[in-house]
Amino acid sequence: MTVLSDIYYVCWREMKRFWQHKPRILVVVFQPLVWLVLMGNMMSGLTSNPFASRMLGVERYIDFMTPGVMIMTALFGGIFSGVSLLWDRRIGFLSKMLVAPVSRVAIPVGKMLATAMQGAIQVAVIALVALFLGVKFKTGLGGFLCLLFIAALFCFAMAGVSLSVAIWVKTIEGLHPILNFFTMPMVFSSNAIFPEAAMPSWLRVVSAWNPLSYAVTAMRALIVEGWAWGKILSGLMVTLLFAFAMVLVATCQFKRSLG
Amino acid sequence: MLFRSAAVSCGGEKVGAIIEVEGLTKVYARGIVAVKEVTFAVEEGEIFGFLGPNGAGKSTTIMMLTTLIKPTAGRAFVAGFDVVREPGRVRLCIGYVSQELAVDDNLSGRDNLFLQAGFYHLPRGEARARCDELLKMMGLYERADDLVETYSGGMRKRLDIACGLIHRPKVLFLDEPTVGLDTQTRHQIWGYIKALREKYGMTIFMTTHYMEEADALCDRIAIIDRGVIKAVGAPAALKDRLGGDVVTLRFKEAPAEKIREAVAALEGLAGVRGVKHQDGDCFIVARGGGELIPQIFQVLQPLGVGVERVTLKRPSLDDVYLYYTGRELRDETGSKEEAMRARMLMRRVRGA
Numbered sequence: 001m002t003v004l005s006d007i008y009y010v011c012w013r014e015m016k017r018f019w020q021h022k023p024r025i026l027v028v029v030f031q032p033l034v035w036l037v038l039m040g041n042m043m044s045g046l047t048s049n050p051f052a053s054r055m056l057g058v059e060r061y062i063d064f065m066t067p068g069v070m071i072m073t074a075l076f077g078g079i080f081s082g083v084s085l086l087w088d089r090r091i092g093f094l095s096k097m098l099v100a101p102v103s104r105v106a107i108p109v110g111k112m113l114a115t116a117m118q119g120a121i122q123v124a125v126i127a128l129v130a131l132f133l134g135v136k137f138k139t140g141l142g143g144f145l146c147l148l149f150i151a152a153l154f155c156f157a158m159a160g161v162s163l164s165v166a167i168w169v170k171t172i173e174g175l176h177p178i179l180n181f182f183t184m185p186m187v188f189s190s191n192a193i194f195p196e197a198a199m200p201s202w203l204r205v206v207s208a209w210n211p212l213s214y215a216v217t218a219m220r221a222l223i224v225e226g227w228a229w230g231k232i233l234s235g236l237m238v239t240l241l242f243a244f245a246m247v248l249v250a251t252c253q254f255k256r257s258l259g
Numbered sequence: 260m261l262f263r264s265a266a267v268s269c270g271g272e273k274v275g276a277i278i279e280v281e282g283l284t285k286v287y288a289r290g291i292v293a294v295k296e297v298t299f300a301v302e303e304g305e306i307f308g309f310l311g312p313n314g315a316g317k318s319t320t321i322m323m324l325t326t327l328i329k330p331t332a333g334r335a336f337v338a339g340f341d342v343v344r345e346p347g348r349v350r351l352c353i354g355y356v357s358q359e360l361a362v363d364d365n366l367s368g369r370d371n372l373f374l375q376a377g378f379y380h381l382p383r384g385e386a387r388a389r390c391d392e393l394l395k396m397m398g399l400y401e402r403a404d405d406l407v408e409t410y411s412g413g414m415r416k417r418l419d420i421a422c423g424l425i426h427r428p429k430v431l432f433l434d435e436p437t438v439g440l441d442t443q444t445r446h447q448i449w450g451y452i453k454a455l456r457e458k459y460g461m462t463i464f465m466t467t468h469y470m471e472e473a474d475a476l477c478d479r480i481a482i483i484d485r486g487v488i489k490a491v492g493a494p495a496a497l498k499d500r501l502g503g504d505v506v507t508l509r510f511k512e513a514p515a516e517k518i519r520e521a522v523a524a525l526e527g528l529a530g531v532r533g534v535k536h537q538d539g540d541c542f543i544v545a546r547g548g549g550e551l552i553p554q555i556f557q558v559l560q561p562l563g564v565g566v567e568r569v570t571l572k573r574p575s576l577d578d579v580y581l582y583y584t585g586r587e588l589r590d591e592t593g594s595k596e597e598a599m600r601a602r603m604l605m606r607r608v609r610g611a
Binding site: 102 | 322325326327328329347350351353355357358359360361362363365366370374375377378379380406422426
């Protein structure tokens with residue numbers, strides 16, 4: 001199975017690069033922390049209103065927000081994966097891999113896998129901070145691992161989106177605005193930060209088509225509700241489907257770009 | 260030895276030249292013809308160079324031969340394998356060092372090599388041993404575990420070349436091996452390239468737009484301009500086709516009669532192709548000008564014609580290039596992405 005070996009080495013490289021830049025890890029984790037600590041506390045007054053508390057389905061807003069911040073981290077971690085491919089092309093590293101007998105599928109998939117692992121590491125750091133801020137994980141360690149898996153899978157899929165767009169756009173300068181255009185609507189048309197109950201009906205329709213909503217619902221269930229299998233399984237299935245589709249799209253796009 | 264095993268794993272059904280190219284053509288989108296019906300062959304153990312300006316079709320040819328892009332028409336065989344029908348087999352036999360300094364700055368030199376070994380599916384133990392061997396050979400062993408971002412341009416180039424050697428290829432493709440490097444580093448890289456050929460008898464296909472480089476390294480060169488090969492041959496032979504060396508004499512004051520006699524005598528010397536006299540300056544076009552000079556004095560002495568000054572000029576490849584293409588080496592402009600790449604390359608070469 002040389003494909004697996006190739007995926008391993010593509011992934012190995014990305015992980016080595018990741019650990020080489022420890023300051024970058026801090027930067028990536030810092031932003032979600034700001035969300036959690038500042039916005040989580042700012043909005044804490046919200047839940048003292050019984051109506052809002054019922055709408056959110058939690059007693060403390062930070063409990064509601066933690067999975068939202070986690071999914072945002074997975075989203076942002078994944079969405080810039082395409083930059084590394086374009087960078088490789090610019091410095092000629094991509095040609096170097098293509099001249100070697102490396103499986104063409106392994107290049108996008110290896111990058112997606114590495115991005116997912118990096119996303120999981122960042123989400124785990126956020127979980128630690130959330131614990132410190134008093135968020136209780138109702139499903140314990142097993143539930144946390146399940147949550148981490150869903151977040152990583154979502155990150156994996158977003159890396160696929162990013163790679164597909166990157167191959168289409170071709171330049172790093174062109175990629176950034178498009179990705180920024182993607183991310184904010186994706187967060188705000190989901191129930192990551194605000195509950196679905198608070199949305200106008202049209203936004204609820206958009207949210208129902210947003211794979212991010214399903215992932216975050218499952219993660220939220222694992223933190224605040226317990227083993228609510230309906231939500232967890234539908235989140236898992238939708239994210240798996242999303243990830244699988246993005247593997248197909250990204251690899252097809254990549255192969256097609258080679259002519 | 261480093262490159263013995265390659266002979267076993269490489270070599271298709273087609274024997275003869277190690278690179279055989281017939282009517283190779285590449286037409287890009289919008290009908291731009293980058294390479295037009297190029298035909299040539301490279302013998303095993305040869306250093307063969309493509310000489311031409313940026314945009315002449317050198318890199319496009321290398322990309323077709325290394326399976327990076329598909330030709331529009333024509334055929335090419337590398338180590339006996341068809342580059343279109345059997346790209347997987349071609350890839351196992353070739354090493355490719357692009358002009359872009361394609362090493363990962365965020366990894367150490369050793370990790371770069373180890374990664375390359377992984378891409379060629381070498382077993383780990385073997386990979387580690389070869390990494391050490393190549394790091395020593397390229398003079399990078401002491402800095403092997405430092406991040407590449409701390410390397411100089413020359414060190415990066417050496418690492419990049421080492422990466423191209425990890426799987427012991429039969430043919431090494433070097434695209435502009437010294438572009439952007441300073442003169443000292445360039446000579447150093449030339450030394451490494453020559454050593455590779457001497458030690459392992461490896462075939463090297465390279466492109467360059469530096470005349471001195473083609474002259475110093477290549478056994479044979481092809482002059483390419485706007486996608487068409489204008490001439491192929493050994494550098495010396497190509498220069499010879501221009502007519503040979505030019506010896507210029509400045510005669511001392513002498514009667515016109517004597518000068519005429521002297522010119523006639525010079526025309527009679529073996530190897531002289533033509534003599535022109537103008538206001539006391541005498542231009543002699545000849546093959547082997549260096550050997551001719553003592554003979555010139557032998558002929559002139561009995562005639563009593565003195566010589567004030569002698570100069571010998573051998574034609575340079577610049578002259579050859581000018582002769583075959585009708586113009587000086589000039590670069591063509593490319594896309595914005597290409598410009599970005601070029602700028603990146605310059606930054607990396609300078610070890611920023």
